[in-house]
Amino acid sequence: MDEMIDATDRALLRALQGQGRLSNAELGARVNLSPSxxxxxxxxxxxxGLIREYVALADGRKLGRPTLVFVEITLSAQADEVLDAFEREVALIPDVLECHLMAGQADYLLKVVVRDADDFARIHRRFLARLPGVAQMHSSFALRTVSHTTAIPI
Known part of the structure; x- marks a missing residue:
């Protein structure tokens, strides 16, 4: 990556990660470039591909989804067809913000956003418990988010 971008590009990326709606004039002023x-x-x-997309980061608390649940899932097998089936199905669950294939104790780690414990119980019964190939599932509720960013250090 370092060969592809210079210090100005890195400054542009840092600024856009912090505030993606900056105009070219505002962005240029921050990094000492003309708008064009x-x-x-x-x-x-x-x-x-260094900038993949632009998004608005919604506030889960204000939208009635204040609770994060991290779900560790261990599958019954590691065969490609089991992994593929699991990944296809988990991608269809709207409450799952992230799904990561892991190395270590669990096969997958899910980040799920919910209203409360009852809402998670509904999601668990309706979706998570029905995912293909699941052997074990462990859920942990986040009590408080101490640190959160979407910005990659540049």
């Missing part, structure tokens, strides 16, 4: 030069560089970063 800034626009060209951002387009190049997008084409290179």
């Amino acid at each position: 030069a800034c626009h060209r560089r951002v387009q190049r970063l997008e084409r290179a």
Whole structure:
């Protein structure tokens, strides 16, 4: 990556990770570029795949989904067809924010957003307990988020 981008590109990426709706004029002013030069560089970063997409980060608390649950899942087998079936089905669960294939004790780690314990029980019964190939499942409720960012250190 370092060969592809210079210090100005890194500054652009840091600024956009912090505030993705900056205009080219505002962004250029932050990194000492003209708006047109800034626009060209951002387009190049997008084409290179360094900027994947732009999103709005919604506030789960204000939207009635204040609780995060981390679910560790161990599958009954490691065969490709078991992994593929699990991944296809888990991707259809709207409450699952993230699903990671893991190395270590569990095969997958899910990050699930819920209203409360009753809501998680509903999601567990309706979706999680029906996922294919699941041998074990352990759930942990987050009591408080101490640190959270979507920004990758650049």
